[in-house]
Ligand SMILES: Cc1cc2nc3c(=O)[nH]c(=O)nc-3n(C[C@H](O)[C@H](O)[C@H](O)COP(=O)(O)OP(=O)(O)OC[C@H]3O[C@@H](n4cnc5c(N)ncnc54)[C@H](O)[C@@H]3O)c2cc1C
């Protein structure tokens with residue numbers, strides 16, 4: 001079974017984020033990049049399916065800047081077979097809508113039975129790309145997957161839904177999106193890190209995947225960031241003192257009432 | 264031509280959620296500013312009886328698509344119905360609530376109509392009658408202003424970001440006949456928790472969360488406090504990884520992003536990845552026995568105490584005051 005994983009490179013959460021000079025994007029200097037954690041789970045699940053079936057290929061696809069090659073190397077070291085980066089100066093201004101169009105175009109030339117994506121990217125929190133990719137490819141989409149089973153051309157998944165869970169089934173090819181609880185991603189082993197050096201990472205431009213540059217650029221954006229500012233920093237507030245826990249409780253409840261946080 | 268605002272009001276087995284009323288109220292506010300109308304759309308089996316509830320939050324019209332075939336949520340099916348409604352009614356702004364189903368319909372609709380969509384919006388302003396959304400990015404570190412292209416402009420709200428405002432109107436109810444299609448997805452089984460005790464974490468006004476300090480799966484203390492405050496229980500990743508709480512309770516970068524009025528962190532150190540999920544809460548209370556815990560750097564109220572002594576004292580205090 002051939003599986004494609006959609007992977008996004010995101011800044012590490014514990015890293016400082018600085019706004020760039022254009023005031024609408026972040027400064028990419030000195031950023032520590034990591035795999036979006038939900039996509040790491042997607043890679044892990046793809047590897048498990050391949051291992052279980054004893055055959056198949058896991059291709060990891062990403063749209064991004066050249067820096068994403070390093071992240072692709074990491075997933076190859078986890079065990080993925082091939083990495084593809086779509087990178088183009090015309091994608092300097094990009095939004096989730098354009099990302100999805102580019103991914104869908106790239107997938108026209110790749111064979112797949114299953115696509116696995118993350119449920120959201122923790123940098124833009126768009127919750128958009130998997131839905132749109134599945135729609136462009138006219139394949140079914142199952143989100144919030146915490147368990148999957150493939151049988152006779154079908155995939156059966158448990159998904160978390162508001163207030164519970166659901167078991168659903170659909171035909172392959174399909175796109176599924178991961179949710180916490182699906183698996184714990186493995187660490188690359190030394191052996192696999194060595195092996196990964198020999199694996200291929202392909203870098204493609206928009207014209208390589210048959211897209212014309214006119215369709216992209218700032219005018220193609222469907223959501224446009226017009227300004228970025230730093231979120232007001234939360235500050236250390238008041239420490240509640242008192243002789244006993246009872247005194248502290250009385251004070252806390254009083255303060256919360258005074259501020260109408262509780263009524 | 265008046266400017267029309269439309270709101271998709273999610274209806275579940277438990278009726279309308281709080282975010283439906285928040286979205287309606289915000290839709291009304293925008294409609295007033297634009298001298299336009301507010302239309303609510305309700306899709307689902309058995310929704311007709313409840314739909315009138317939306318009149319209290321400023322609906323001029325309620326479009327109802329009630330059909331037994333719409334019993335299970337199906338993004339594809341619901342979106343197809345909404346696409347038809349949007350084409351017929353040509354709203355200028357189309358708002359959605361906060362749940363994953365809301366987002367699923369909003370993003371699919373935007374894809375089908377080749378429009379933009381902004382999710383998790385905290386605030387809206389109007390510039391030359393066009394919606395501009397405020398939303399956070401990078402785990403709450405940055406605040407972005409976003410222009411949404413096309414018509415309608417599509418946006419989803421974040422829970423607890425907009426006040427609920429009562430505005431009772433005489434509304435017109437219009438039934439819509441759905442064009443049903445065969446679903447690509449087959450529902451085999453559904454396991455739902457009992458309806459009376461659930462407050463969905465992302466929509467809860469109060470969240471009491473527990474971390475490693477809880478030491479085991481017994482969260483009854485936190486449940487009692489949450490109950491008294493009408494809230495829900497959350498957890499740090501450690502508490503989830505230990506198997507003490509379900510994944511759906513996890514707050515943080517790889518869990519849920521929540522924004523309640525009150526967040527009580529009990530025995531949680533306050534790692535960046537946790538902050539990424541609750542940093543926009545209105546008020547944070549931290550209870551931790553280590554006065555050096557990072558969470559005290561950003562909690563509004565900090566208490567250096569043992570959780571197992573402090574939480575019972577708060578419960579007692581609330582009960583004493585007649586909670
Ligand atoms: C990629 C990635 C994603 C992550 N995503 C998340 C996420 O989504 N959510 C998340 O929460 N974490 C996440 N983490 C983990 C995060 O970095 C922290 O490890 C985690 O939040 C710590 O959980 P904790 O505060 O419960 O435990 P600890 O850090 O161990 O803190 C326990 C605290 O309890 C206090 N304490 C102990 N006993 C008591 C007592 N009796 N009374 C009072 N206080 C007591 C201690 O002083 C300590 O401060 C992620 C990490 C990574 C690498």
Ligand SMILES: Nc1ncnc2c1ncn2[C@@H]1O[C@H](COP(=O)(O)O)[C@@H](O)[C@H]1O
Nearest residue numbers: 006007063117118120121126127128129
């Ligand atoms: N630039 C990208 N390249 C590849 N996959 C992406 C990209 N952006 C988003 N995705 C996929 O879509 C998921 C959701 O992202 P988002 O819609 O941005 O919240 C991610 O977890 C990835 O699986």
